[in-house]
Amino acid sequence: MSFAITKEAEVVVVDVEGQLIVGNRQELKQKVLDELERGEKKFLIDFSQTGYIDSSGLGVLVSLSKKIREQGGELRLANLNDDLKTLFELTKLDTLFQIADTRERALESF
Amino acid sequence: MSFAITKEAEVVVVDVEGQLIVGNRQELKQKVLDELERGEKKFLIDFSQTGYIDSSGLGVLVSLSKKIREQGGELRLANLNDDLKTLFELTKLDTLFQIADTRERALESF
Amino acid sequence: MSPGNEPARRSARDGREDARVIELDIPSDVQYIEKVVELIQRECALMQFGARQLMLNLAVALTEALSNAILRGNNDDPAKHVHVLARVDPARLVIEVQDQGVGFDLDQCTLDPTTPGNVDREDGRGLFLMRQLMDRVERFDDVRGNNVVRLTLIRQ
Amino acid sequence: MSPGNEPARRSARDGREDARVIELDIPSDVQYIEKVVELIQRECALMQFGARQLMLNLAVALTEALSNAILRGNNDDPAKHVHVLARVDPARLVIEVQDQGVGFDLDQCTLDPTTPGNVDREDGRGLFLMRQLMDRVERFDDVRGNNVVRLTLIRQ
Ligand SMILES: Nc1ncnc2c1ncn2[C@@H]1O[C@H](COP(=O)(O)OP(=O)(O)O)[C@@H](O)[C@H]1O
Ligand SMILES: Nc1ncnc2c1ncn2[C@@H]1O[C@H](COP(=O)(O)OP(=O)(O)O)[C@@H](O)[C@H]1O
Numbered sequence: 352m353s354f355a356i357t358k359e360a361e362v363v364v365v366d367v368e369g370q371l372i373v374g375n376r377q378e379l380k381q382k383v384l385d386e387l388e389r390g391e392k393k394f395l396i397d398f399s400q401t402g403y404i405d406s407s408g409l410g411v412l413v414s415l416s417k418k419i420r421e422q423g424g425e426l427r428l429a430n431l432n433d434d435l436k437t438l439f440e441l442t443k444l445d446t447l448f449q450i451a452d453t454r455e456r457a458l459e460s461f
Numbered sequence: 462m463s464f465a466i467t468k469e470a471e472v473v474v475v476d477v478e479g480q481l482i483v484g485n486r487q488e489l490k491q492k493v494l495d496e497l498e499r500g501e502k503k504f505l506i507d508f509s510q511t512g513y514i515d516s517s518g519l520g521v522l523v524s525l526s527k528k529i530r531e532q533g534g535e536l537r538l539a540n541l542n543d544d545l546k547t548l549f550e551l552t553k554l555d556t557l558f559q560i561a562d563t564r565e566r567a568l569e570s571f
Numbered sequence: 572m573s574p575g576n577e578p579a580r581r582s583a584r585d586g587r588e589d590a591r592v593i594e595l596d597i598p599s600d601v602q603y604i605e606k607v608v609e610l611i612q613r614e615c616a617l618m619q620f621g622a623r624q625l626m627l628n629l630a631v632a633l634t635e636a637l638s639n640a641i642l643r644g645n646n647d648d649p650a651k652h653v654h655v656l657a658r659v660d661p662a663r664l665v666i667e668v669q670d671q672g673v674g675f676d677l678d679q680c681t682l683d684p685t686t687p688g689n690v691d692r693e694d695g696r697g698l699f700l701m702r703q704l705m706d707r708v709e710r711f712d713d714v715r716g717n718n719v720v721r722l723t724l725i726r727q
Numbered sequence: 728m729s730p731g732n733e734p735a736r737r738s739a740r741d742g743r744e745d746a747r748v749i750e751l752d753i754p755s756d757v758q759y760i761e762k763v764v765e766l767i768q769r770e771c772a773l774m775q776f777g778a779r780q781l782m783l784n785l786a787v788a789l790t791e792a793l794s795n796a797i798l799r800g801n802n803d804d805p806a807k808h809v810h811v812l813a814r815v816d817p818a819r820l821v822i823e824v825q826d827q828g829v830g831f832d833l834d835q836c837t838l839d840p841t842t843p844g845n846v847d848r849e850d851g852r853g854l855f856l857m858r859q860l861m862d863r864v865e866r867f868d869d870v871r872g873n874n875v876v877r878l879t880l881i882r883q
Binding site: 480482483484512513514515516517519520521523524527543544547548551552553554556557 | 798
């Protein structure tokens with residue numbers, strides 16, 4: 352379980368490796384908030400290497416999306432596999448987030 | 462836990478990913494014996510991606526080394542980390558196997 | 572003993588023989604959750620449950636049940652324990668997660684996180700997801716008065 | 728209560744509070760071993776055990792104890808169970824692995840795999856490694872006559 356942060360052009364890209372769950376969600380939150388404080392505005396969270404997400408992981412995504420918007424920034428999600436898509440659909444969070452099929456599409460969409 | 466087999470020049474290279482233990486050692490044994498039956502003679506087992514090995518995993522290595530030698534072949538091991546080196550030293554198996562520090566050195570040594 | 576009885580007897584016996592039970596007792600710390608989930612996933616994989624049931628239904632619902640037991644039932648106090656009983660056979664998985672709390676009203680506490688007012692809440696999706704992802708979710712007190720949540724998943 | 732007593736009392740109390748106990752009961756199947764090891768590794772990592780003790784001493788010795796319990800004690804019969812009790816505090820890890828077999832003589836059964844005649848044997852390294860990698864290995868019968876192997880590892 353780890354969160355790898357890279358920068359592609361103007362976008363901060365976070366790869367969620369493993370699970371995003373109650374035991375590690377604070378780490379993701381802190382890493383993204385640190386970048387936001389540094390003045391970053393564009394964020395992409397890539398789930399291609401993610402196993403599963405629990406309700407507290409979803410909660411952190413909701414919280415981050417609000418905080419980023421408050422600072423005039425944008426958040427995109429990419430690479431949800433079928434299981435993760437179902438999770439977002441069940442909770443209607445697919446209506447709250449901007450979700451791209453691939454990392455490239457997400458990067459283009461900013 | 463998986464065993465990735467590739468061929469480099471004349472050498473069958475097996476990467477042990479994860480643990481080599483009682484629950485999966487038969488799979489390694491079978492994969493190597495299959496190659497031996499196909500007529501392969503040179504084998505390198507690379508442990509750079511290995512976690513730990515238990516006594517039954519060590520037993521499979523001993524058994525394979527015998528079977529390969531019986532067919533006029535050769536077995537080399539490479540990339541033991543410090544913990545694995547200790548394991549081979551404790552059991553004096555470092556005296557039984559030809560162990561190289563790197564994959565390149567092992568490949569050159571055939 | 573009539574021959575006609577045999578199939579029923581045999582299948583009942585097979586059912587018992589095929590069932591596997593894992594029992595676990597852990598201190599209340601969310602850091603254990605992932606490893607407990609992996610152990611029960613392994614148990615269900617040995618019983619031929621499919622990848623989607625392992626990685627979505629089981630993984631998410633069990634994580635929710637464990638984190639509620641640890642954080643809500645036991646108030647994140649590592650001196651309190653969570654007990655897990657998982658029984659799996661070729662037909663179904665039944666997991667009981669027991670905490671040392673006073674329990675709660677399952678229906679009252681289950682929110683609908685999909686309503687316009689709730690969709691951007693940060694919490695309140697746990698019980699909803701458990702009930703969406705499992706075929707059955709029950710809550711009861713055990714003989715000692717401890718809170719138990721029971722999850723049932725039919726193999727597909 | 729004299730002030731001089733306090734440090735001792737406090738440290739004894741801390742010791743109790745800091746101890747963590749995990750208990751596990753699994754069917755006899757070697758496919759569970761890795762996940763059980765990972766759970767106990769996680770427990771010891773939370774107690775600041777170092778990487779070498781986690782990946783070498785604990786991982787190998789516990790794997791040996793579990794596979795002996797499953798294959799030797801319980802004859803690989805999944806209807807028989809293996810019970811694991813792991814108690815860890817900042818000073819040490821103590822694990823008891825209990826099977827449903829009749830036990831064995833620890834000293835008699837421990838071979839020296841490093842002698843010239845033994846070094847190319849395929850088996851017989853399990854108990855030797857357990858004893859090399861743990862600070863203490865004991866075997867005894869529990870009250871019900873079940874075989875128990877107890878491993879102790881001092882944290883470094
Ligand atoms: N094991 C439990 N013990 C006590 N209360 C619980 C338990 N599980 C759930 N609850 C109650 O149900 C509420 C809703 O839980 P849930 O849907 O998981 O959302 P969240 O945990 O995010 O609030 C919790 O806030 C808590 O009051
Ligand atoms: N839990 C156990 N129950 C019964 N016998 C055991 C148990 N553990 C070890 N033994 C005995 O000790 C012997 C040596 O064990 P070990 O050193 O692990 O080597 P191996 O298992 O490869 O024979 C076993 O062959 C078995 O006879």
